[in-house]
Amino acid sequence: MEPSSTAAGSPGSSRTLIAALVVVAAMACVILLIWMIGKAQIDPYVQATLNLQGTSEHGGQLFRMNCAGCHGIAGQGLLGPKLTDVSSRLGDPALIHQIVSGETPPMPSFQMEPQSMADLLSHLHTLH
Numbered sequence: 614m615e616p617s618s619t620a621a622g623s624p625g626s627s628r629t630l631i632a633a634l635v636v637v638a639a640m641a642c643v644i645l646l647i648w649m650i651g652k653a654q655i656d657p658y659v660q661a662t663l664n665l666q667g668t669s670e671h672g673g674q675l676f677r678m679n680c681a682g683c684h685g686i687a688g689q690g691l692l693g694p695k696l697t698d699v700s701s702r703l704g705d706p707a708l709i710h711q712i713v714s715g716e717t718p719p720m721p722s723f724q725m726e727p728q729s730m731a732d733l734l735s736h737l738h739t740l741h
């Protein structure tokens with residue numbers, strides 16, 4: 614019996630084991646990080662909006678008040694680009710981002726309740 618033989622007798626293999634453990638731990642950290650980033654990207658406002666059923670009548674009112682001046686009463690385009698079939702080009706999260714972000718002046722940033730956003734989205738879906 615040589616109790617110390619595994620630890621001291623073969624330093625090469627224990628170093629390999631430690632290296633393997635470090636690699637596994639590093640991979641676990643990377644996977645955890647990717648998972649956390651994925652979680653963080655689901656914006657709670659987008660999530661809340663997508664969970665709601667919109668009514669296109671109210672959405673149409675919001676559109677005529679806030680958007681039609683630039684995009685046309687039927688979304689045919691004026692100062693802003695036409696929005697006909699926009700929902701076949703942009704998914705709902707991208708539409709929400711476009712509406713709230715204010716990243717593309719002169720289009721302003723619009724802040725509204727998730728219910729109003731859901732209504733507006735359902736109106737945008739009807740533009741053909």
Ligand code: HEC
Nearest residue numbers: 679680683692693694699708711712717718719720721723
């Ligand atoms: C002051 C004028 C203006 C107003 C008001 C406005 N927009 Fe815009 N919008 C623009 C312009 C200009 C662009 C193009 C921005 C760019 O891509 O550079 C645009 C782009 C968009 C796009 C992206 C279109 C695409 O094909 O990529 C969407 C969707 C949109 N607007 C929706 C809306 C909605 C919904 C409202 C009302 C809540 C609104 N806009 C109000 C001017 C406006």
